[in-house]
Amino acid sequence: MHLLGSPASPFVRKARVVMAEAGIDDIPFVEVTASPLGGDDGLNAANPLGKIPALSREDGPTLYDSRVVTRFLDARYNAGLYPATRLWETLTLEATADGIMDAAVAITYEKRHRPEEMWFAPWLDGQWSKIARSLDAIERQWMSHLTGPLDMGQIAVGCALAYLDFRHGDRDWRADHPALAAWFATFADRPSMVATAP
Incomplete structure (x- = not known):
């Protein structure tokens, strides 16, 4: 493989x-x-x-x-990252994080592959709105899940937040999401995250 x-x-x-x-x-x-x-x-x-x-x-x-x-x-590899006892929550949180990544990558592609004079600001703003709503939802509904045993939802959220920092550092996602920011400060230090940083 x-x-x-x-x-x-x-x-x-x-x-x-x-x-x-x-x-x-x-x-x-x-x-x-x-x-x-x-x-x-x-x-x-x-x-x-x-x-x-x-x-x-x-x-x-x-x-x-x-x-x-x-x-x-x-x-x-029997990693246990999709636990049966909270499978649907894990999958939903992973899907939310993937949606954040989809929108963030779309913004990146728009700015990379189109001349600046052709950037469509309402579309870019719409993509960021998806990200902001998702971060709000995670902050409001998912913090207890994020602080539980490691699963795929947590990994996906960690990768999504790291990508926001990597490609969209000019937008301060932490300002309105203090609990999520505090969680990520710890999660980002996991050896698996450090080893895979771009």
């Missing part, structure tokens, strides 16, 4: 954090370039959508979409 991805992708980071937390060291990481304008031929051959992460396997088709890859890794 090989994990195809970019170190800068928050979705790839989710898979890499899972690997670090589960002690998985037998899956090589292969850097590829993903782009909404085309991307790497090798990646496109592995995943027709051209998205990362993608997990190539010798005994089956390539797996893709970060949630598919992380569920597969969790099941194969």
Whole structure:
């Protein structure tokens, strides 16, 4: 197996954090370039959508979409990151974090692939509104889950917040989310997060 991805992708980071937390060291990481304008031929051959992460396997088709890859890794290596006793909460929190990442990556792509005079401010603001609403919801409803035993929801939130700092540091997400900021200050120091920082 090989994990195809970019170190800068928050979705790839989710898979890499899972690997670090589960002690998985037998899956090589292969850097590829993903782009909404085309991307790497090798990646496109592995995943027709051209998205990362993608997990190539010798005994089956390539797996893709970060949630598919992380569920597969969790099941194969018995990592316990999708606990049955709180599965739906974990999946919902992961989906919320993935939505934050989707919106943040969309803003990044808009600014990277279009000339500044073509940036559509209402669309950019709309993407940030999704992020802000999601952060509000996590601060309001999910702090007790975040402080429980480690699971995939926590990993996804940690990767989402780290990506906001990495690509959108000019927007102060911490100002209105003090509890989440305090949680992230500790979570970001986990060895798995430090080892996978872009």
